[in-house]
Structures are given as C-alpha cells and as structure tokens.
Amino acid sequence: MSHYNNFRVIDPKNKFKRKALTALGISIVADILDYMAAPVFAVPIIGDAFDALTIALLYNVTKSKFSATLNMMEFIPVIGDLLPVYTFSTLAWIIKEVAEIYLGEPIKRRGTNVVTKPVHFFNKFLINR
Secondary structure, three states: OOOHHHHOOHHHHHHHHHHHHHHHHHHHHHHHHHHHHHHHOOOOOHHHHHHHHHHHEEEEEEHHHHHHHHHHHHOOOOHHHHHHHHHHHHHHHHHHHHHHHOOOOOOOOOOHHHHHHHHHHHHHHHHHO
C-alpha cells in the first residue's frame, strides 16, 4: 500500500479552528509587543512598519477585508496605542465566521426595520386602545 492513503481529509471546521487560533495567537502577541515595546514602536517608521507587517500577516491568515479595515485603526495615534486593536478585530472576525458556519449563510445587514419596528409596535398599541 502506498503511504498516500495515510493523509487525512481536512474538515472545514478544523481548518477554520487552525486559522482562528493562528490569527488569535498572532494578534495577541502583536498587541503584547505593542504595549511592552511602546518606546521602540513610538518611533514613526519602526512602529508603522510593525503595524503594516502585522496587518499584512493577519490578512494573509484571515483573508478578511473587514478585519484588515479594523486593523487600520492601529495607525490612529491614541486609539492604536491604548486599545488591543488586533485582538478585537480578530475576535470580530471569528464571531462573524462562526455565525456564518453555524447559520449556513452570511450575516446580512438589516434595513431600517430594526429602527422602525418598535415605533410601529407602539403605534399599533395606541390605535388598538
């Protein structure tokens, strides 16, 4: 028998778990480095190069434009320095992907009905009195 029969077929959920753990590990390490090495990353070119490299690495793992856009907040001076932006964006990506996997369809935006439903309900309540 050939040794090729020993390869396992990768389950999409296991593949996602590996990608999620990899992205979460990279983002946590990057946020810790961002806090611990703050004086080094305060130098404009070094800090921006680290941020660009981390954003590119996380995009390569997640392939999510949404997460990459959230990671761009790292370039905002005060927000990028105080918040763990990489971890937040990776957790947002994980929540979005898990919802898509278990719901079987992408999360859709809702229209104005979300805002106007309570108003319609209240109007029906007043009219029926």
